Structures are given as C-alpha cells and as structure tokens.
Amino acid sequence: MSTDPATVGAGSAWPDGYDRVLLEETDSTMAEARRRAPDLAGPAWILARHQTAGHGRRGRAWQHPPGNFAATLVLPHAGDPAQAALRSFTTALALHDAFVARCGTRGQFALKWPNDVLLNGGKVAGILLESLPGGALSIGIGVNLSQAPTAELVEPGATPPVCLAQECDTLVPPQAFLGTLAPAFARWEDQFTTYGFGPIRTAWLQRAARMGETVTARLPNTELTGRFLGIDDAGHMILQTSAGPRDIAAADVFF
Template sequence: MEITFYQEVDSTNSEAKRLVDGGKAPGFAVVAKRQTAGRGRFDRVWQTPTGNLALTFAIPAPPSRPDLPTLALMTGLALHNVLQPLLGDRAQVKIKWPNDMLVNGHKVSGTLIERVGKVLYIGVGVNLVSRPENVPYETFSLAEVVNITVEELAEAVTAHWSATLAQWLETGFAPLCDDYNAHLYGRGESLRISLDRERAEWAEGTCTGVTPEGHICLADSEGHVTRYNAGDIDIIRTLQSV
C-alpha cells in the first residue's frame, strides 16, 4: 500500500478525505509525525505531539458486509501483532476491546474508523516518543522500551494491517477470533461496560471473550452471558478507565 508521509497535518483522517475528494483512489495510507487537530471516538481529542505516529488507511468500503464492525477488531489484532514482537518480553501488549492497545495496562494506541460514502478511513494513533498527560487513564510510549522511528513503525503497521485486511476480506473475523481472544485485556476478569455515550449507565460481569461477530461477552453471577456491541470497558478491581 502506498504511504504518503507528512511532518504535520491537522488530522490524517481529514487529509486522507481531502486526497480522496481531490481524485485519489482509495487504497493508500497517510502518515504524519504531528497532528494539530487529532480526534478519537466521540470527537474526543487525540494528542499527537511531534514524533508520535498518526496513520490513516483509506480503503474502498466493502459492499454487503454485515460483519463490517469487526474491521475494528481486526485492526486491533493487527496492531497487537506488530507491537508485541517489537517489545518482546520487555512488556506485555493487550487489546482493549475493540481496538485500543495497552502496554502493561497503559494505553499506547487508539483507533478511529469513519465512513464517508463508499470509502472507509481507519485512523491509528500510537504514542511513540511521548505520551499524553492530563488524561483520565494511564498512558505509555514505545520509547520507554524500544527505539523505532515513525517511518519504520508506519511501514511495519501498514504491511501487517494490509495482510490481515486481505485475510479478513476473504474469510471474515471468525478465523481471527481465537487469536484476538488470546490477547484480550480483561478476559476472565470482572468488567463493567458503559451503556451510553455519557458513561452514566453501566453493566457488569465476568468477561468471557468476544464472539466471531465482534461482540464482547459478560457473564453474571449465575453464568448468564450478555453480548455487547458497543461501549467503553473498565476492569472493576480498579474502576479506572484505560
């Protein structure tokens, strides 16, 4: 996949959209070392100071895919399978459903997926040389463990994500589900999940993993399992969002 590198943009998702609007065919990646207006889910601010990785893939939206939401989980698995070998036995990488990356329980990466017409924009931010402060969760930067450049990481993520995407397009998420669950943060532990955007309503239970459809499952004290397809999760033992 072709990668276009920038020193600075407002947002790699926004820049990718401008390129498509200008006639560029989807099937490319945009990378920046700094974002001035990075975004996360629910329009939350995503900080990308100079030296961190901001990366957006622009691809054609696959037609007639009822499993399209599992693209988020596929992206999480692809990122995990780049970061864990990179960090080796020096740190543990886990996937916080659906696709945040945690290193030793601290957030190092987030993903924002947007659809505009027939194009999907998959934005990935990775704390490479610095980590944000004044946020309501613990953070981590890769520089605390490993030395890698933005260009090297962008190329590694793009290559692995593209290969995992090809598999997902052919066979869906089901064949990837066991690998995903093996690296799922909080599996077998007591979790709570928000039921609304404002994080005012919550459900609790023991996480039993995710389904091939991408739903996270929580079991109550009697063993009844409820599936959820959206929400933010916390581990109950800390009640601290990550």
C-alpha cells in the same frame, strides 16, 4: 485452511497495492482521509508528523507530541457496515504484531476491547473507525511511540497511557513504525477477506486483555459490570452480568 500470520519483521517490504501519503503537518489524518478518499483507487496510508486537531472516539482530543504516530488507512471498498466494523480487530492484531516485531516481547502486549492496545497494562495505541461516502472506511491509528499523553486528558478511571520508548526502551520513528505496521495489516486483511472473521476472532481472543475477569462497560445511559467472556461472531463483547449474559455492540470498558 487459514493460518495465524507470522509476526512481521521490522524490515518487511511495503505491501503491494497499498499507497502511502507522508505529510509534515495536517489538521488530522482522519480529516485528510475524508478529503482524499474520493480520488483513491485502492487502499492508502496517510501519515502525518504533526496534527493540529487530532481526535479520538466521541470527539475526544488526541494529543500528538513530537515523535508519536498518527496515521489513517483508507479502504475504498470495506464491505457493508457490519463487515467494515470488524476492521478494528484486524487493525488491533496488526498493531500487536508490529509492537512485537519492534520490541521482541509478546507477553507485554494485550488487546483491549473494542479498540485499544495495551503495553504492560497501560494504553499504548488506539483505533478509530469512520465510514466514508461510497462504502469507504477510514481507520485512524494513534500510537504513543515517544511520549504518553498528559494526565489531564485521561478520563477518570480509564486505562493510563504509556509510551513505547519508556516501556520497551525502544525509540521507533513514526515512518519506520508504519513500515512495520502496513505489511502486518495487509496480512491480517488478507486473512479476513479470504477466510472471514472466524480466524480473526480466534487470534484476537488469544491476545485479549482481562478475559474471564470483571470489567465495567459504560454505555450512553447505563453501566454494566460483569465477567468478560469474549466476543461473538459480530465482534460484540459478551459480558456475564448478574442478570445473565449481555451482548454489547459498543461501550467504553473500564477495568
């Protein structure tokens, strides 16, 4: 029987089988992951104190002020594309646990489909998945630990950014945050590989933002507005629109 992993404490030990690479500076941890992936025998975290060319979804620039968190986890064997895509949910759950462990308050945090973590309604973290040759997957994670991005980099109507230091009055160094996040991810990954997506889906829905509320999903050629009903077994958003329920595989969501 599966269980919901307990919140990982700030002092949890580094997980067995996971390597880590600590860099002072790189262009982006995602690019570093692409370069290093062919030589990795197992999963590895890559953390950079500074990125010169960080990016988010659809190539959007990702600011990296001093003290913020920028890391990529490389999973050499992530399964088929559908399985690999579900890692956005295990990663979001791990981030949620790490934030709670560091801030001590669960109610402040929520998970926004498909790949953001919210703190007091603002975006504190984002997740970016990228398939690599040979079935590997890179999971890029950006967290506003010390500073939030400036307003000009935020798309109109998007969730405003916030930072952990201001909202929680807690300043966590990036390497210390990785020390909390990595064991949290390892626990959720173990849940996923052992029991499948079912327990992950249940846990994610328990932490989901705006369940049952009206949201807008922006697709490449259209926008759909409706009531957010949850996610299905493939991780797709279920949106109740005026024309009936819609299954949405990928979109930008606006509240």
